[in-house]
Amino acid sequence: MKKILIVCFAFLLSIPFYGQGIPPREEVNLDEVYSQYNLSGEGVLVVILDRGIDYRHPDFIDENGNTRIAYIYDMLDPTGAGSNPYGIGTIFTQAQIDAALDNNDPPLSTDRYGHGTATTGIAAGNGSGTAGLEFQGVAPKATIISIKITHDPFPAFGSEPGQSGFFDPSYLPVAMQFAEEKIAELGLPAVTLMNIGSIGGPTDGTSNIARAIDDFVTNTGTPFLCGVGDDGGNDNHASGTISSSQTIEIEIQKGETGNVRFDLWYSEDDRFTVSIERPNNTVHGPFTAPNGPNASADQNLGDIQIYHRGANVEFWQATSNRRELMIDISGATGTYKVILEGTQINNGGFHATLNPSTYYNNNKFLTFVTSGYSINDYASSNLVITPGDYVVQNEWIDINGIPRDITGQGEAGELWIGSSSSPTQDGRLGIDFVAPGEVCHAAYADNTYYESFSFNVLQNSNGLYGIQNAVSAAAPLSMGVIALMLEVNPNLTPQQVKNILHDTSRQDANTGTVPNDTWGYGKLDALAAINAAYASLGVSENNSLEATIFPNPSNREFTMVIPNTISKIKVELYNTLGQVLQTTYYESTNSINYSIDGASGLYFLKVMNEETNLQKTIKVIKN
Incomplete structure (x- = not known):
């Protein structure tokens, strides 16, 4: 950007x-x-x-x-x-x-x-x-x-x-x-x-x-x-299909002084000749297409520069086997026409963009306008x-x-x-x-x-x-928000982060049915994303072992109650990074008084019955 x-x-x-x-x-x-x-x-x-x-x-x-x-x-x-x-x-x-x-x-x-x-x-x-x-x-x-x-x-x-x-x-x-x-x-x-x-x-x-x-x-x-x-809100994308021997005119309204860049991409298997018509009706061309993927056919017309490149020599070093036709127009304002003729067509499709062409200026396409496709290459x-x-x-x-x-x-x-x-x-x-x-x-x-x-x-x-x-x-x-998610679970992969953000995004009357090309999966919801990050730690309050903790939050002291007496109990205290802070063992009890002496914040208590391997992990907050 x-x-x-x-x-x-x-x-x-x-x-x-x-x-x-x-x-x-x-x-x-x-x-x-x-x-x-x-x-x-x-x-x-x-x-x-x-x-x-x-x-x-x-x-x-x-x-x-x-x-x-x-x-x-x-x-x-x-x-x-x-x-x-x-x-x-x-x-x-x-x-x-x-x-x-x-x-x-x-x-x-x-x-x-x-x-x-x-x-x-x-x-x-x-x-x-x-x-x-x-x-x-x-x-x-x-x-x-x-x-x-x-x-x-x-x-x-x-x-x-x-x-x-x-x-x-x-x-x-x-x-x-x-x-x-x-x-x-x-x-x-x-x-x-x-x-x-x-x-x-x-x-x-x-x-x-x-x-x-x-x-x-x-x-x-x-x-x-x-x-x-930031390129939404204007007619800055054009696309279509050219058939063999067909000639089309892509009209550009250059409404601003300075340079405007036309950037068109099409298959290496196709060949387009190029002409350009100025606002005063002067036509330059036609110029033949470069003759192979490693060829260029560039033209210097003073205030118009035409760069026509094969798939291996276009400016972005892409691997998509597409040719690039880039035209920089720095001349007078008015309507320009990029005239393309299909001389060898196997695919015929093309996409073109204008830059700058935003909601607040007057550079835009007048023909072959197609909505969307305005995201940046990165x-x-x-x-x-x-x-x-x-x-x-x-x-x-x-x-x-x-x-x-x-x-x-x-x-x-x-x-x-x-x-x-x-x-x-x-x-x-x-x-x-x-x-x-x-x-x-x-x-x-x-x-x-x-x-x-x-x-x-x-x-x-x-x-x-x-x-x-x-x-x-x-x-x-x-x-x-992603930094906070990683604070919760540093082991989240990029794909897990992306999936969480997709799954937790909100929808409303403005977003409509999602996913779609303007709203993606909806509106960011940090709380839902953070809750999902905690869930990714494997924390559950509904595991097989029954246990409750109160008060929660607490300043320091917690009471843990288990309905039935258990002969061997193991309790582990975790921080939000998943690190074990302390491990404590208890015998033949169903009530445990537990203290957290660390800093205020969120912790996790994992309670385990060592004989049956049943367990439960509970979020606790120390004030």
Whole structure:
């Protein structure tokens, strides 16, 4: 989502989130999770590939003044490229970050835009920028790795200089290699989020990045998230079938200045000639197709660039045996026609996308329009978890006490207009579920582009929190819930996590029958997901052995009653990581007084009749 950030601030009244952010927190039942289970993400690693982080923000510093960040990998900082095994960027360790904080040094790495800081705050900020922790993130004690893989352009503001954009997709596999190695090094249950991606590419799970995501999930055994994208709400997908000797005209309305990219994919077994007609009716072409999978037939027409590539030389290094026709149009606004003639047809089908083409601009297809298919290529990976975004509230009060709201992007309970839609280009469901990203609250750092807009900075936030929206908010909210699930059961596999999120998602009048291509399996329900995570531990209150415990919750002392006297009883106390904390044996009794001396929180007591092997495991809460 290199473009997602631009979207968020092109509409400045529709940005960020309350790590839990009261309406989103209530919407996904996080309040109940915290009150029932006392979870915090402690002992879980969250890895975020985004625009970096301002590590000086209080959200990422613990109660002892130490950073909660294990590593920052700033891939855009060239100073350390010669001293790390990846040959790109600079790696900062926890010790280096702590030293910089202690010495009040100039920042080692920055997020001048603000998106990466906000994302991390949503997933794992501790909310310590305010006394009441009102803006705390979902997993406030999780360990953090931040990988800066891109940054977005913005103009100069205040006394701050502007910034040009940068994105190099070749950095992504390197970022995943770094993440994979650090997950292994730290030895913590982990969840990774790549909070970028926009429409375009093969979107069928076969690009080099989609395959790298699959490899990452397989190699690490940990879940990987990528939001579906912010490309919903416009006619930015066209598809159809061309027969032999047929000529079709795909009309494009270029309603915005700057470049618009047309990206079309079709079978290597087919051949299309290409012409393009300008708004003034000038026609260029026809240009013949490349003559094989390793051939190119590119044309430079000044303000129109045509890149026609065989299946082995297209830009995404996909394995789907499809050709790519990419056309960049940077000329005048107006209606352009891409004219295709089928000269050799065995399949004839094609999919085409436009970028940028979103709900708020005027670039769109006028012919062969097909709804859906707007998810980003990374989200088409076979093993990725893909959340979309829906609306829970559209209002907030800014730092000056002025009420603000968003209009025209969906009402409470509805899908956010910009949330991308399935399916993938190979026909799979591309959305797992949706989370409430409209609007959320998140960490804002000083002197960032985000923070420069006071109407997005929240009331009573000490200037440290503002709004975040779009899929860029829904995805880290979802990540935080997965971190809590892994706190409950660190052994959950990526597929188990995905299955739980599918099975526990809520349906309502807005989602309709699920699964479907806009809502996936429905709306995220954190409490149901956490309950399912506990159930995955094998905990049951209905096993063969009869036993009851009271009071529950208790401050320390519990009484366990078994209806019949048992000669040999074994009682094991477990924490939420499944670790045995103590084992106690009793003889010839049916009543046991039991004490838990550990910290407050959730525990499990397994009671076993050693003669019959009957047992029962009961959840107990120590206040």
